[in-house]
Amino acid sequence: MRPTEDDLQAYVDDQLPPERRQAVEAYLAQSPEDAARVAAYREQGAQLRSLFNPVLDEPIPQRLTLLAPRRRLVRVAAAVAWLAIGAVIGWGAGAFTGQQQAASTNFARRAAVAHAVYSPEVRHPVEVGVEQQEHLVRWLSKRLGADLRPPVLTANGFELVGGRLLPGDRGPVAQFMYQDARGRRLTLYVSRAPAGQHDTAFRYSREDGVSVFYWVDASLGYALSAELPKAALLEVANAVYKQLNP
DSSP states (O other): OOOOHHHHHHHHTTOSOHHHHHHHHHHHHHOHHHHHHHHHHHHHHHHHHHHHHHHHTSOOOHHHHHHHHHHHHHHHHHHHHHHHHHHHHHHHHHHHHHHHHHHHHHHHHHHHHHHHHHTTOSSOSOSEEGGGHHHHHHHHHHHHTSOOOOOOOGGGTEEEEEEEEEEETTEEEEEEEEEETTSOEEEEEEEEOOTTOOOOSOEEEEETTEEEEEEEETTEEEEEEESSOHHHHHHHHHHHHHHHOO
């Protein structure tokens, strides 16, 4: 059986198992052409070894020994840079999210404070009363630069008392006040929404006994505050939202 080229190469490289080696030697003894070819392979290999083996014993040039660590250093520096960039991006995204959450929490707190300050007032709970509702709405809309529409909450047992203009951390703020037959009051705090914040989902906060539901709608932020149970205030918040988004 004639050996394959792989068998012949392995024979030249002295990599054949003994039993296969004997079979190849027996074949070569009967095939002068292949025997001559194998001999040429051996001669060629010997010449290559004699030519290049001395190079393996030469010392490595100093410029190459310096180059390798430098390349490793460059690779390490690049990896560290990418990690640093990733960390900065991650931190930046986290910081941005944290800033948004902080601004949102601060908005709810300011609404609760405004409610706590003005809702107990007996003689001056509002700056402009409901008898001047058209003037009140036009005035506050102009100051906030938006078309404000105080919702009608009669179905929820609350009537509009009036409203006032307040300072906010992003400019003017409108506060509308409502009262039910038992004298309980709730306030709707309206402000310009923080830049880049478009979360319309209701969020709940409780600040010193005042319950607050707050959300963002288009360019405005709303906060509904009252000293009411969470479920009762949520019912009113849903009524407010539906009227603002008919």
